[in-house]
Amino acid sequence: MLLVQTIRDQYDQVLLGLKKRNFPQATEALQQVLALDDLRKSSQTQRDQLQAESNLISKQIGSLMKEGKSLEATAAKDQSSRLKAQIKELEDQHAQVEEELKSLLYLLPNVPYVAVPAGKSAEDNEEVLSHGAIPSLWEGKLPHWELIKKYDIIDFDLGVKITGAGFPVYKGKGARLQRALINFFLDQALAEGYMEVQPPILVNEESGYGTGQLPDKEGQMYFAKDDHLYLIPTAEVPITNLYRDVLLNATDLPIKNVGYTPCFRREAGSWGAHVRGLNRLHQFDKVEIVQITHPDQSYAALEQMSAYVQGLLQKLELPYRVLRLCGGDMGFTSAMTYDMEVYSAAQERWLEVSSVSNFETYQANRLKLRFKGEDKKSQFAHTLNGSALALPRIVASILENNQERDGIRMPKVLHSYLGFDRI
RNA sequence: AGAGAGUUGGGUGAGUGGCUGAAACCAACAGUUUGCUAAACUGUCGUACGGGUUAUACUGUACCGGGGGUUCGAAUCCCCCACUCUCUGCCA
Structure with a gap:
């Protein structure tokens, strides 16, 4: 706050x-x-x-x-x-x-940074840059929800049987692709200086308040009533809360953590026409990067994180664009957010695959996350996080953009992780 | 899940109603001295929110796991909750 x-x-x-x-x-x-x-x-x-x-x-x-x-x-x-x-x-x-x-x-929501454009909705977001050529596919190209059936790699019906809609089952090369992506993302983050953490995926109420999911998004999280615990909607919640009620030394900054977790979202009331297949799920996998920085450094860190996420997309050979979200479209707690969107050639639209935000002191204030500098006075640190990356839409766009008549090419960087080069 | 014991400042740990914001020791920081890969001595050494100041100084209140209660007065007594440890049970 x-x-x-x-x-x-x-x-x-x-x-x-x-x-x-x-x-x-x-x-x-x-x-x-x-x-x-x-x-x-x-x-x-x-x-x-x-x-x-x-x-x-x-x-x-x-x-x-x-x-x-x-x-x-x-x-x-x-x-x-x-x-x-x-x-x-x-x-x-x-x-x-x-x-x-x-x-x-x-x-009261966070105050947007000066660079944030005014605006009311997604229409008003500012395109910062785009990268990569948009592939043109032949007539008869398939959207990913057809491709996964054709190659039998992700099964929604099985998920419905054992759990419900929005809980897909990954099979065979589909499962291996998931595992390869997770490992690739974690290794890349490690090379970038992030420390890997494996946090719990259920959190208590304090943690929900700490990062601002509560009281704002109460109904969006799954809740285990008997134990009063929430299933995390993103690893941002447990990882940032590691530093709740913590007084750091200025020399500890910046703190850079990365973690892979499944994420759970009830997505109550948000299902519509174009959320088929992997576009929106109740459970999905994500690798998240979190930084805690000195206030003077947070915008430099935001740019770094944005560049880092773009690097991942480049290595995966996916065409993307970067948007700077306008005031009306930004999350409640963010001071500035970049969204990365990948172009999906079969759906012929942009899919949001990452969101990188600087929260300045907004979360730190709730978290009581402070640091003590040279002058011995404590002050609030700045927190940032970003998806690096969320899997489902990455998978969807790899499948769609790389489809050929007799199979699907896998990006080169994944070959060693996958153990195969096409599906 | 059952029974018992605990939770005090960065750490160890004393403290069963007023003289305790909290002993002692360790760590850390500053200084003195002797000097050489260190010792001795002295001092400083929690956080938050107020008042005050240009800023310091100074000063008030609260905080001994969390919340509530008893009392003129609570780290200390009572109640509830959370967590930790030990034993039993169960189990990947």
Whole structure:
């Protein structure tokens, strides 16, 4: 969530930022934050003063009792009791104000970075660059949901039988392609200086709040009720939360982690015409990169991560474009996001395969993820993450773009991982 | 899953109602001294939110797993929850 200090110090920028996101009644919301914060401060000052007085009296009672002056002690007790009632009142007021302030801040999205274009929807996203020629296929080319049947490598019907829609079963070369991609992505990240982690794929409520999935996207995560645990929608959640409630040294930065996990999304209400096949699933595999950086370095890191993901797409010989998301299309918690989209020649449209974001201090504030620098003062770090990469749409575009009349070519970089070069 | 024991500052660990934000030791940092791949001594050494200051200084409050309660006063007593360890059970 946003820092009150930022809202106070950079009021105009924050207001402009919220407007860039088309956030309704931004001025009112910000004014209310500042008013509540003022109230929080003044009520704390009052409460603390009374508490100090009360503490002093309590100490005096101790020494009075020791000296056997029970009369004075009793009088002091009465006085203390009266104070206590007042303190309780101020205490409740203070707690209530803090609660109101927090829930208000939870509703405010992150402020977009200056480079983020204004806009309302995906239409307004800015194409930064595109790379690679779009392959032209013959008439009779097949979309991936036909190809996987033709070559019997991914089976949706079997998935329906054992689980339900959106839980495919990968078979034979299909399964091996999954494994090859995961290993390829992890090895590439290791070479780039990321440390591999294998986090749990169920997380508790605190973790959900830490990265901002809660309370925002409550219904989008699978939930194990008896144990009160959520299935992760992305490895971002467990990996970033490794650093929840952590005070780092400036010298520890940047932290670069990579992890492979399955991801689970209920995708409630988001199924439509063009989400056939692998385009949208309830369970899918993803390799995720996460960075924690010094605030001065986060945008350089974002560019690095973007370049890194593009490198993966180049090695996989996939045509792609990079979009800078507009204010209206960005995720709630992000300050700037690049989406990488791969062109799928059979579906004849762009498929989002990666999203790389800088959250600045938005997540760090909730996570209480800070670092201590030269000046011995602690400050919030910046968090970033990106898919590198999500498998299903990569698989879909490899299958579709590389299809030939008698098989499907596999990208060269995968041959050694796969143990075969075509399907 | 059953029974028992625990959870204190970066670490070890003392502390059963006021003199404890917390002993002692270790680690870390700064300085002094002797000097050589180190020792001795001295000092500093938690976090958050307030007040205060140009900024320091200074100062208030809270925090001894989390939440609640008793009390003038709680690390210390009571209740609930989470987690850890040991034994039994089960099991990849």
